[in-house]
Amino acid sequence: MREVLENSKPYIKRDQIIVNVSKGIENETLLRISQIVEEIVPNSKYTILSGPSHAEEVAKDMPTTVVSASKDKEVAEYVQDIFITPSFRVYTNPDVIGVELGGALKNVIALGAGISDGLGWGDNTKAALMTRGIFEMARLGEKMGAQASTFLGLAGIGDLIVTCTSMHSRNRRAGILIGQGIKIDDAIRQIGMVVEGIKTAKSTFQLSKKYNINMPITEEIYGVIYEGKDVKNSVSNLMIRDRKHEMENIVLENNNLW
Known part of the structure; x- marks a missing residue:
């Protein structure tokens, strides 16, 4: 994730919404992904999309629910609106x-x-x-x-x-x-x-x-x-x-x- 962000940084606009779907804690620093994002692209708007959602089933339109979490309510709801479908329900949560x-x-x-x-x-x-x-x-x-x-x-x-x-x-x-x-x-x-x-x-x-x-x-x-x-x-x-x-x-x- 750090490498991806470093390589992408020149192309990321100020206030860019970043939707993260990866999961983990950096071994060397023990940082969460939002903390890595804040470190490398501090002016971005971060959201994590997470929940019980195997891609194999999402691709077949099997009913799935996930959560969009952001410190910014408007950003969480914006991402919610983008991703929600009749078979892919998105909730919001402020607890990043x-x-x-x-x-x-x-x-x-x-x-x-x-x-x-x-x-x-x-x-x-x-x-x-x-x-x-x-x-x-x-x-x-x-x-x-x-x-x-x-x-x-x-x-x-x-x-x-x-x-x-x-x-x-x-x-x-x-x-x-x-x-x-x-x-x-x-x-x-x-x-x-x-x-x-x-x-x-x-x-x-x-x-x-x-x-x-x-x-x-x-x-x-x-x-x-x-x-x-x-x-x-x-x-x-x-x-x-x-x-x-x-x-x-x-x-x-x-x-x-x-």
Whole structure:
């Protein structure tokens, strides 16, 4: 994305509307894409278009919903009007941070969902992984300035569901291969396209340390990819962690009543 913007900069007009449909967090800087845009073309108007939208299905006019997120309401609505069709519904959202993080972090969880499938585990495992995964995503997002409600929307749980369950998902397919014992580099070669979750796992792990956020699923996926951890041991680590309340904030707020 940085390279594309650098090469495009001479042709970008002042106040140009930029619609971003890529997802990720820059490894070296831990910047979100909107921050990279602000750095390189600071006078542009930025929007991210994100949500559960596999291109293979959009191209066939299968009903799809996404979200247009921008700090500028008029820009978000302008992009909404351009892209909306009878089969492609676009909502708006002012929470750029949340929408960007939702689109990036879900790819890490999708790798985990694929690994679970590759190990031959079932729906129970995947449901648990996705549910606890959205908690991790929201915890980090709130710490970075996002709205928790965004992670309950299209760019959060919506994109997470489709990426963790569909065979269109490159991240899930790569995870399946890893779960079957195929080496990371070989899995990426077999997919033949970018597997965003591989790089994003590194950025997310580093962000969790920077903001002191407990993200056990992300930590184990990072360990599998970058430290050569055994996938079965990683799952065992998740299952035998210290006992916790599911809704820790509710318990803490009502400690004297429960």
